[in-house]
Amino acid sequence: MDELLKSVEERLDRLKAATDTIQPSAGFDDRVMAAIIQRTFVDWRLRLWPVGRYALVASVILVAITTLFAVDRASRADELAAVTYGTVEQEW
Amino acid sequence: MDMTHRLVADQVCTSPGSFESLATLENAALRVQQGDIQAFGDIVRQTSAQLVRVAARVIGDLAEAEDVVQESYINAYQALTQGQFDARAHLLTWLRRIVTNRAIDAIRSRRRRPSLDDSKIEAGGEGAVYAESRMALIEMQDWMNALVPEQRAALVLSVLEGLSNAEIAQIMGSSEGAVEQRLVRARVALRQRIQKDG
Numbered sequence: 001m002d003e004l005l006k007s008v009e010e011r012l013d014r015l016k017a018a019t020d021t022i023q024p025s026a027g028f029d030d031r032v033m034a035a036i037i038q039r040t041f042v043d044w045r046l047r048l049w050p051v052g053r054y055a056l057v058a059s060v061i062l063v064a065i066t067t068l069f070a071v072d073r074a075s076r077a078d079e080l081a082a083v084t085y086g087t088v089e090q091e092w
Numbered sequence: 093m094d095m096t097h098r099l100v101a102d103q104v105c106t107s108p109g110s111f112e113s114l115a116t117l118e119n120a121a122l123r124v125q126q127g128d129i130q131a132f133g134d135i136v137r138q139t140s141a142q143l144v145r146v147a148a149r150v151i152g153d154l155a156e157a158e159d160v161v162q163e164s165y166i167n168a169y170q171a172l173t174q175g176q177f178d179a180r181a182h183l184l185t186w187l188r189r190i191v192t193n194r195a196i197d198a199i200r201s202r203r204r205r206p207s208l209d210d211s212k213i214e215a216g217g218e219g220a221v222y223a224e225s226r227m228a229l230i231e232m233q234d235w236m237n238a239l240v241p242e243q244r245a246a247l248v249l250s251v252l253e254g255l256s257n258a259e260i261a262q263i264m265g266s267s268e269g270a271v272e273q274r275l276v277r278a279r280v281a282l283r284q285r286i287q288k289d290g
Contacts, residue, residue: 004283016252018228024144
């Protein structure tokens with residue numbers, strides 16, 4: 001083994017020993033779990049949003065149809081009432 | 093995490109091949125797949141020290157390494173819950189693969205940032221030890237800067253983490269021959285760097 005290669009191996013060994021003690025900073029594991037929980041919650045919101053959007057559109061359409069139906073029924077009732085009133089005969 | 097828990101986790105991580113520790117991890121992975129998020133906490137506690145060390149050695153910066161490992165855990169959790177982990181590789185090997193790939197990406201898109209700051213050194217409570225690690229990481233970053241990220245990762249996994257070429261091949265998704273070639277080229281480049289520096 002030439003001197004340069006030997007010095008490469010020695011330097012790698014020294015760096016290995018010096019970095020063997022590396023640890024995550026205090027509270028790292030808790031931060032990871034908090035990030036996972038937060039990301040999961042956001043994912044659920046993102047998944048629910050399209051469903052909620054469709055539900056909202058469906059509700060608006062349903063309300064519009066119900067309103068039209070109600071208006072139509074009301075006007076029919078008015079017409080019937082008008083016809084009824086129109087046939088009332090009064091005697092003097 | 094309390095010190096006792098950390099010591100137990102380190103013992104698990106320093107003997108990754110031990111059947112008991114791997115079985116514990118595989119069991120925790122199964123529980124995560126069944127919707128137990130706390131089981132993922134067990135996985136994090138058992139593997140974080142080792143994964144942060146690998147990432148820090150590949151990237152050369154502890155703060156950036158923690159970011160990489162945190163994102164890797166988030167990816168791993170999502171993959172587990174979506175049934176994307178098929179247990180063909182051991183969980184630890186799979187996690188190392190995610191971290192290594194992310195670390196390689198981080199080197200490629202590196203934006204220069206201050207490395208481990210003084211507050212983190214003090215938080216560790218062992219200032220001198222952390223300072224030595226920090227200096228070693230800076231030295232590694234400078235010395236290995238000449239290497240292609242894949243060569244750097246292969247060298248770290250081989251020499252600093254003590255993994256076999258077969259394990260590295262599995263982690264890096266390449267053949268053993270390709271790993272061997274990367275290691276040879278990495279040593280040649282480092283030797284040239286020493287020669288150049290003088």
